[in-house]
Amino acid sequence: MAKHNFRTFILWTLALLMLPSTMWAENGSDLWLRYKGSNTAQVILSKGLKSSPTLRIAMNELNSNWTGNETITLQRTAHGGDKPESFTLTRTAQGITLASPSDAGMLYASYTLLRLQQTGQLSRLTPNNPISESPQNDVRILNHWDNPNGTVERGYAGASLWKWDAIPVKAKSGKQAKWNDTALQARIEQYARANASVGINATVLNNVNAKPLMLSADMIGKAASIADILRPYGMRVYLAVNFGSPHGLGGLDTADPLNPEVIKWWKNKVDSIYQLIPDFGGFLVKANSEGEPGPMDYGRTHVDGANMLADALAPHKGIVMWRAFVYAPGSKDRANQAYEEFMPLDGKFRDNVTIQIKNGPIDFQPREAVSPLLFSMKHTRMMPEFQITQEYTGHSIHTCYLAPMWKEFFHTLQIPAASDMANDKNDMRLIAGVANIGDDINWCGNDLAQANWYAFGRLAWNEQLTSEEIAREFLMQTFTADPQFVDPMTALLMHSRETVVSYMMPLGLHHIFAGGHHYGPEPWYAPRGSREDWLPRYYHRADSLGIGFDRTSKGSRNTQQYPEPLRSLYDNINTCPENLILWFHHASWDYLMQDGLTLWQNLCYKYETGAREAEQFVEVWQQMKPYVDSERYESMLWRFQRQARDAWWWHDACILYFQQFSQRPIPADITAPRFQLDQLMKFHIPIDNYRAPKPEQLP
Numbered sequence: 001m002a003k004h005n006f007r008t009f010i011l012w013t014l015a016l017l018m019l020p021s022t023m024w025a026e027n028g029s030d031l032w033l034r035y036k037g038s039n040t041a042q043v044i045l046s047k048g049l050k051s052s053p054t055l056r057i058a059m060n061e062l063n064s065n066w067t068g069n070e071t072i073t074l075q076r077t078a079h080g081g082d083k084p085e086s087f088t089l090t091r092t093a094q095g096i097t098l099a100s101p102s103d104a105g106m107l108y109a110s111y112t113l114l115r116l117q118q119t120g121q122l123s124r125l126t127p128n129n130p131i132s133e134s135p136q137n138d139v140r141i142l143n144h145w146d147n148p149n150g151t152v153e154r155g156y157a158g159a160s161l162w163k164w165d166a167i168p169v170k171a172k173s174g175k176q177a178k179w180n181d182t183a184l185q186a187r188i189e190q191y192a193r194a195n196a197s198v199g200i201n202a203t204v205l206n207n208v209n210a211k212p213l214m215l216s217a218d219m220i221g222k223a224a225s226i227a228d229i230l231r232p233y234g235m236r237v238y239l240a241v242n243f244g245s246p247h248g249l250g251g252l253d254t255a256d257p258l259n260p261e262v263i264k265w266w267k268n269k270v271d272s273i274y275q276l277i278p279d280f281g282g283f284l285v286k287a288n289s290e291g292e293p294g295p296m297d298y299g300r301t302h303v304d305g306a307n308m309l310a311d312a313l314a315p316h317k318g319i320v321m322w323r324a325f326v327y328a329p330g331s332k333d334r335a336n337q338a339y340e341e342f343m344p345l346d347g348k349f350r351d352n353v354t355i356q357i358k359n360g361p362i363d364f365q366p367r368e369a370v371s372p373l374l375f376s377m378k379h380t381r382m383m384p385e386f387q388i389t390q391e392y393t394g395h396s397i398h399t400c401y402l403a404p405m406w407k408e409f410f411h412t413l414q415i416p417a418a419s420d421m422a423n424d425k426n427d428m429r430l431i432a433g434v435a436n437i438g439d440d441i442n443w444c445g446n447d448l449a450q451a452n453w454y455a456f457g458r459l460a461w462n463e464q465l466t467s468e469e470i471a472r473e474f475l476m477q478t479f480t481a482d483p484q485f486v487d488p489m490t491a492l493l494m495h496s497r498e499t500v501v502s503y504m505m506p507l508g509l510h511h512i513f514a515g516g517h518h519y520g521p522e523p524w525y526a527p528r529g530s531r532e533d534w535l536p537r538y539y540h541r542a543d544s545l546g547i548g549f550d551r552t553s554k555g556s557r558n559t560q561q562y563p564e565p566l567r568s569l570y571d572n573i574n575t576c577p578e579n580l581i582l583w584f585h586h587a588s589w590d591y592l593m594q595d596g597l598t599l600w601q602n603l604c605y606k607y608e609t610g611a612r613e614a615e616q617f618v619e620v621w622q623q624m625k626p627y628v629d630s631e632r633y634e635s636m637l638w639r640f641q642r643q644a645r646d647a648w649w650w651h652d653a654c655i656l657y658f659q660q661f662s663q664r665p666i667p668a669d670i671t672a673p674r675f676q677l678d679q680l681m682k683f684h685i686p687i688d689n690y691r692a693p694k695p696e697q698l699p
């Protein structure tokens, strides 16, 4: 705990001691950090190792949370060829040594040691078996879609964590600012601690739909105050910037990236940021996408825009993450566009530019094919972007454990031959996740959605971990290590994403959500005058012959953007994985699938299976009652019940709607619809983009 928080800590402790014990209520705010250590460790720094704020945190965590009385020694190792954040845990007769070339590495080693203890895995660490770890990604970054006005785009866990009004502006003198709102300060420190405990080392504080205001001197001073809290936890701050800022904020009459005044404006702005935040990470940019300004507004290219910013950042070792989420209205296939726009630019970006690419080519759907661009550029640094917040997987209501989706993504990237995947910019690796964190007391709005924050960190550190081991770790640390709880709940989490796919968008269907908020089913959504590529029918293309988007060599030719063997695999309906069949093919209703049933029958059965599974989640959860505190039990119970009801809503809406096209009978053993199509078609939940719906708003 940083020194400035010591007073808060004492005050809280006194306050808690005065509370009668019955008033203690669980609220989920402790996340997976619920150590019950016995305070008996002897933690020391090896000879000559100078203490630092980071090492003080490491020592404090071990001192208060380790159970056992051995001596734990923190030790600095020579850099050698190791990554700075790598570490080794060694057990000797004298105790345990945590060694790393950096303070941050020793902090990660401390959290790893504590995790091993919490999850009963300490026996893995024996004198003959040291444990060494090195992060797979150098930059493991959260992207907050938080706006300066306190709202969070696609956030379902309350308002923004950053209470900008209450955050002090750090002065040019470099003196640490004084926080009046110490509770906020403590909360941000808890955020940093949670991230460090799973290896997340960077954060973009604000929305990619960025306001020019974010670069005002005041906001930079506030970001610097946040950076001061995050720094000892090994985290660096980045900002999303509005490309039009020289115009929108600086008062210039242009933001043309080749204009000398504009170039100078950015250079000065960057220099002023580094004065206050010497380890500032850099910029994230959404340009010429969904109405955001960009270099193309001035007849320039992504390269011109990204390189200009990169040049301003380079003297300070900052980077640009330039997003490839681009698509123009009226296109033949939205899935083709990032590739078409960026492939001709391959090799033209500066070394400190990374193209940030969503895992799939459309938009964070429950299941997407991997973005073809990620296989294709050879001379450009690229990073994947995941969405941890559940915009398309049930907001903070449905339980959908996303690690299996991310593992599926990593796995697909391994399918082409290594030589086809060679990229000469792989000396530094990065990965981003759009955060699911808000100011709700339990951080994520849903106690089990914390698992997605946790899993993002763990996988960003080590892509080889299995979804299952991550789920187990999470459950054991967050709830209880009792196998009566951990086993069934691991199974539930492991199943949950496929269940969501089944009741929402099976067989490669995508984007058939309600318009705007993306919560429920509206495969019919088509208000007059809308952009065609924002409407479900653009994606499902149901007609009397069949359903699905023909992206083959005879259709939009999207399959041709993939390397072999994926190209041929996807192009042929008979070899295309069935879970993506409607992503790549317009298949006939009577197409025979591997199980001998038709596509139409399979579609009906998928919805049926998904809805029944969601119902089983309620039962599983009810059996967990003895193992869970009543607060979290109740708060998850209504969510599971709502999820099951929503699954039937999806089931009825999609089966009845698509039957209008298929004109085929619904198999007799499918549960009879509870809703009527015309009722459902009249219904549109009156919610905005910033909140999960309330139960009473739903059918």
Ligand code: GCW
Residues within 6 Å of the ligand: 145, 153, 154, 207, 208, 209, 286, 290, 325, 363, 364, 391
């Ligand atoms: O997922 C979509 C969302 C937008 C978002 C956009 C993006 C930040 O619906 O809310 O805007 O993608 O990723 O830029």
